[in-house]
Structures are given as structure tokens and as C-alpha cells.
Amino acid sequence: xxxxxxxxxxxxxxxxxxxxxxxxxxxxxxxxxxxxxxxxxxxxxxxxxxxxxxxxxxxxxxxxxxxxxxxxxxxxxxxxxxxxxxxxxxxxxxxxxxxxxxxxxxxxxxxxxxxxxxxxxxxxxxxxxxxxxxxxxxxxxxxxxxxxxxxxxxxxxxxxxxxxxxxxxxxxxxxxxxxxxxxxxxxxxxxxxxxxxxxxxxxxxxxxxxxxxxxxxxxxxxxxxxxxxxxxxxxxxxxxxxxxxxxxxxxxxxxxxxxxxxxxxxxxxxx
Amino acid sequence: xxxxxxxxxxxxxxxxxxxxxxxxxxxxxxxxxxxxxxxxxxxxxxxxxxxxxxxxxxxxxxxxxxxxxxxxxxxxxxxxxxxxxxxxxxxxxxxxxxxxxxxxxxxxxxxxxxxxxxxxxxxxxxxxxxxxxxxxxxxxxxxxxxxxxxxxxxxxxxxxxxxxxxxxxxxxxxxxxxxxxxxxxxxxxxxxxxxxxxxxxxxxxxxxxxxxxxxxxxxxxxxxxxxxxxxxxxxxxxxxxxxxxxxxxxxxxxxxxxxxxxxxxxxxxxxxxxxxxxxxxxxxxxxxxxxxxxxxxxx
Numbered sequence: 281x282x283x284x285x286x287x288x289x290x291x292x293x294x295x296x297x298x299x300x301x302x303x304x305x306x307x308x309x310x311x312x313x314x315x316x317x318x319x320x321x322x323x324x325x326x327x328x329x330x331x332x333x334x335x336x337x338x339x340x341x342x343x344x345x346x347x348x349x350x351x352x353x354x355x356x357x358x359x360x361x362x363x364x365x366x367x368x369x370x371x372x373x374x375x376x377x378x379x380x381x382x383x384x385x386x387x388x389x390x391x392x393x394x395x396x397x398x399x400x401x402x403x404x405x406x407x408x409x410x411x412x413x414x415x416x417x418x419x420x421x422x423x424x425x426x427x428x429x430x431x432x433x434x435x436x437x438x439x440x441x442x443x444x445x446x447x448x449x450x451x452x453x454x455x456x457x458x459x460x461x462x463x464x465x466x467x468x469x470x471x472x473x474x475x476x477x478x479x480x481x482x483x484x485x486x487x488x489x490x491x492x493x494x495x496x497x498x499x500x501x502x503x504x505x506x507x508x509x510x511x512x513x514x515x516x517x518x519x520x521x522x523x524x525x526x527x528x529x530x531x532x533x534x535x536x537x538x539x540x541x542x543x544x545x546x547x548x549x550x551x
Numbered sequence: 552x553x554x555x556x557x558x559x560x561x562x563x564x565x566x567x568x569x570x571x572x573x574x575x576x577x578x579x580x581x582x583x584x585x586x587x588x589x590x591x592x593x594x595x596x597x598x599x600x601x602x603x604x605x606x607x608x609x610x611x612x613x614x615x616x617x618x619x620x621x622x623x624x625x626x627x628x629x630x631x632x633x634x635x636x637x638x639x640x641x642x643x644x645x646x647x648x649x650x651x652x653x654x655x656x657x658x659x660x661x662x663x664x665x666x667x668x669x670x671x672x673x674x675x676x677x678x679x680x681x682x683x684x685x686x687x688x689x690x691x692x693x694x695x696x697x698x699x700x701x702x703x704x705x706x707x708x709x710x711x712x713x714x715x716x717x718x719x720x721x722x723x724x725x726x727x728x729x730x731x732x733x734x735x736x737x738x739x740x741x742x743x744x745x746x747x748x749x750x751x752x753x754x755x756x757x758x759x760x761x762x763x764x765x766x767x768x769x770x771x772x773x774x775x776x777x778x779x780x781x782x783x784x785x786x787x788x789x790x791x792x793x794x795x796x797x798x799x800x801x802x803x804x805x806x807x808x809x810x811x812x813x814x815x816x817x818x819x820x821x822x823x824x825x826x827x828x829x830x831x832x833x834x835x836x837x838x839x840x841x842x843x844x845x846x847x848x849x850x
Binding site for chain 1 (some may be wrong): 572583598601674683689696789830
């Protein structure tokens with residue numbers, strides 16, 4: 281087979297792609313650099329000295345915002361959402377492989393949950409809790425609000441996974457006398473494990489960064505994104521960038537850990 | 552004898568079928584319960600509350616239509632809707648253009664599967680980080696003393712910093728394109744990867760130029776992906792309040808921002824009426840797009 285010569289189109293598109301990546305990451309790297317300024321630093325270039333002052337500042341008492349507590353809330357909430365998203369999406373994915381009463385309605389409700397504007401869901405949950413006399417809180421109303429955003433992603437991923445799932449493996453297990461539970465536990469679950477980690481990653485990161493749906497449903501105590509959103513209007517020091525850098529690095533660590541685990545699991549499967 | 556035997560098997564298989572149906576129903580129940588309570592009930596509640604009366608502190612169950620006549624009778628509302636639609640059209644056009652070419656490059660020009668995966672992940676990772684941080688990140692780039700202005704002044708292109716880069720409609724559209732292009736890239740990439748390569752060979756053998764292959768083969772086959780991406784981008788932009796607020800510096804308006812302001816004044820029924828109008832509009836747009844594509848087939 282002869283090697284295809286790279287066309288002019290390739291170079292044009294490669295440049296376009298490169299610019300797109302620069303567009304995606306450029307601004308983010310600007311705030312990372314600016315967060316490392318000295319104590320006299322401002323919101324724009326040029327850099328005013330270099331230090332970790334603003335990161336140290338994150339741990340001090342703030343005039344506006346309480347980072348440590350809101351980070352803790354967002355972390356716990358993210359883990360709760362992740363767990364529920366994985367379990368509920370997996371179960372729903374299994375259910376949708378068969379026919380059941382109301383399957384079409386449930387499918388369109390799930391898609392609906394994805395397309396209905398976040399602020400409407402947020403307002404609705406806020407009003408429901410108010411009328412039921414329940415106090416809204418990050419672990420109840422905001423938890424539910426996040427699930428309306430993460431579950432559709434989870435269910436759609438499971439849909440895609442099961443649409444490509446070869447039925448032969450399960451049939452073979454059944455023919456060899458495995459019970460439905462054994463088939464699930466020893467055949468199906470190991471095969472889809474990497475996808476489940478993907479669903480978990482979506483569940484956690486989408487919840488950890490979510491705020492449009494949290495807005496009316498968080499109650500008294502803010503999650504981290506709400507705290508940052510509040511800061512955008514009244515904080516004028518690089519502490520805002522330090523917080524942005526810290527939470528982005530945290531997200532990136534989670535993403536890399538999840539991807540690493542997925543690759544490891546895949547590799548073990550092919551062996 | 553045979554008849555009895557078949558009867559028995561049939562009964563048995565029917566029994567197994569109901570058991571399976573029951574299992575499936577039980578497996579679907581958690582999803583149905585969560586969405587029922589946190590999604591369907593709130594939507595119904597909004598529709599109900601939009602007819603209620605209110606004062607500065609409480610809501611009064613009622614059936615009045617003033618919330619609707621107030622909002623639809625106001626010129627400001629119509630202007631805000633037009634404004635939001637304008638943002639939507641601009642962001643849609645930009646994300647569709649960028650999204651298609653990025654996906655096309657990944658699907659047809661990157662040859663190794665591993666490289667494809669890596670480059671796709673490079674595009675995906677920012678989506679999993681905070682939207683607000685990604686908005687704030689534009690401040691040092693676009694600001695009065697930001698990177699773009701400094702660079703342009705150094706190069707002698709301009710003598711005064713450009714004021715319209717940040718806190719302007721330009722900034723809003725730019726930030727939205729930055730935030731939402733991925734929602735176009737992913738579904739288009741997904742459909743492009745499933746195009747049978749022999750179709751392209753055939754078109755080439757038939758004498759089609761590379762450009763004709765794109766316009767006559769690839770773009771028509773990519774339409775479902777474009778439609779799904781469009782649904783994402785349109786619904787996200789129509790519902791956006793934070794990007795508009797942060798990037799326009801409070802100088803621009805959107806429907807969702809108008810709702811948010813009403814909520815902070817505790818005018819829930821007024822916000823609910825707006826929510827119903829917005830919801831109907833968004834669902835109509837989605838229904839129109841769904842005429843182009845069957846999403847269930849695309850997963």
C-alpha cells in the first residue's frame with residue numbers, strides 16, 4: 281500500500297485544529313500564570329512579582345466567600361451524585377434492553393431533562409420545596425437538581441454501551457449454566473466496567489462544576505461554583521485566579537485518574 | 552399429549568416473560584422516581600404557580616393570567632427574547648462551523664486510532680472543568696490591559712486599547728462558543744466515524760473532487776450529528792444567564808437572566824410565567840430539529 285501524500289487540506293485543517301486547541305486552553309493558562317503573582321498582583325498582565333501568596337490566601341479568612349467549607353460540600357455532593365448516577369444509570373440501561381411499560385415515556389422524559397433550561401428546573405425544585413414546607417439544602421434539593429443533569433448523560437452513555445454490547449457472551453454464559461446474577465456479576469459487569477467509570481466521571485465532574493441548577497436549590501450554604509460565581513462581581517485580586525487554578529487542577533487530577541483506570545481495565549481485558 | 556406439552560411450555564415462557572418485564576420495570580423505577588420528583592413535578596409546579604398571585608413575601612394560590620399578560624405585554628420582554636434568539640443564532644453558526652471542521656479533521660485526517668483518541672480527549676477535557684472559571688479566564692486575555700490589546704498595541708495595529716473586547720456582546724458570544732463548541736464536536740465526530748469509508752472511495756472513483764466528496768457525501772451523512780449538536784447548543788444558549796451576566800458586565804440581557812432577576816426579587820409567579828413561555832419556545836425548537844433526526848437511532 282502506498283503512503284498517501286498529505287494534502288494542502290490536511291495542513292489547513294491541522295492549523296485550524298491547533299488554533300482551536302489554543303482557543304480552548306489559552307485563556308485557562310493565562311489565569312494559571314497570573315495566579316502565581318506576588319502580593320501586589322492585579323487581574324491582568326504584566327505579572328507583578330512571583331509567589332504562592334494567593335494560594336496561601338485561599339486558606340485564610342475571606343471577606344467574601346468561605347472556600348474550605350464550600351469545597352467540602354461540593355466534594356461530598358459530587359461523590360453522592362456520582363454514586364447514584366452510576367447505579368441508577370446502570371439499572372436503567374439494563375431495563376431499556378427489554379420492553380417494559382412506559383419505556384418510551386421514560387426515555388423522552390430523560391432526554392427532556394437534558395433539554396429543559398437549567399434555570400427552569402432550578403426554579404421548579406425551589407418552588408416545590410417551598411410549597412412542601414421543606415428547607416432547601418445542598419444535600420437534598422440541590423442533590424436532586426444535579427441528578428436531573430447527570431442522569432440523562434449516564435443513561436444515554438449506557439444506551440450507547442448496550443447498543444454495542446455483543447449478546448453472544450451472555451448467551452454463552454447462560455448455556456454454560458450461569459444464573460442471571462452470575463452472568464451479570466462475572467460477564468456483563470467486567471465488560472462494561474470502563475464505561476461505568478466514565479459515567480462516574482461525568483457524574484462527579486458535572487455535579488462538582490454545576491451551578492445553574494443549584495442556584496435556587498442550594499439553600500443557606502453555597503456549593504463551590506456558587507461561591508465562585510458570587511466572587512466574580514466583587515473580588516478584584518488574583519485570589520480569584522488562585523481559586524480557579526486550584527479547582528481546575530483538582531478536576532484535571534480526577535479526570536486523569538479516571539482515564540488511567542479505564543485504560544488499565546481495558547488493557548486487563550485484552551490480555 | 553403434544554398439545555398439552557406445548558401449552559405447558561407456552562405458559563412457562565409467558566410466565567418468564569412477565570418476570571422479565573417485572574425486573575425491567577423495577578430496574579427502571581429509580582430513574583423514573585428521581586426524574587418524577589425532581590424534574591416532572593417541578594415543571595408541573597411551575598405551570599401551576601404561573602397562574603398564582605403574589606406579594607413581596609408570599610404566594611397565593613389563585614387563577615389569574617396577569618403574570619402572562621404582564622410579561623407578554625411588555626416591550627422589554629419581546630426585546631429580550633429577540634436578543635436571546637440573536638445570541639443563539641450567532642453561537643449556533645459559529646459552533647456548527649468550528650465543530651464540523653474539528654470533527655472532520657479528527658475523523659478523516661488523523662489516521663491512527665490512538666492519536667484520534669488522544670486529540671479527542673484534548674478537546675473533551677475542558678468540558679469537564681468549571682464553566683465559570685473558563686469565563687473568568689477571558690478577563691486577562693480580553694481586558695483593557697489584556698493580552699490581545701497589549702499585543703495589538705505593540706504591533707502598532709491600534710493606538711488605543713479596544714473597549715469592545717470585554718464586557719460586550721462580542722465577549723458573550725466568544726465565551727459561549729468557547730464553552731459550547733464541544734457539544735457540536737462530539738456528536739458530529741460520532742456520526743462521521745460511522746460513515747462507511749467505501750462510500751467515499753466510490754465517490755472518488757466516480758470522479759468526485761475532494762470538495763465534492765465533502766458536500767455531497769459527508770455533510771449529508773453528518774446531518775444527524777449536526778442536529779444533536781444543534782439541540783445541545785440551542786437549548787444551552789437559550790437558557791444561559793451566567794455567561795451573559797459575567798461577560799457583558801451586566802450590560803446585556805437574556806430571557807433566563809430576566810427570570811433570575813425576578814427570582815431574586817421573590818417574584819416567583821412572574822418568573823414561572825416566563826419559564827413556561829421559554830419552555831414552550833425551546834421545546835418547539837427541539838421538536839423542529841427532531842424532524843430531521845431520530846435520536847434513538849443515533850446512540
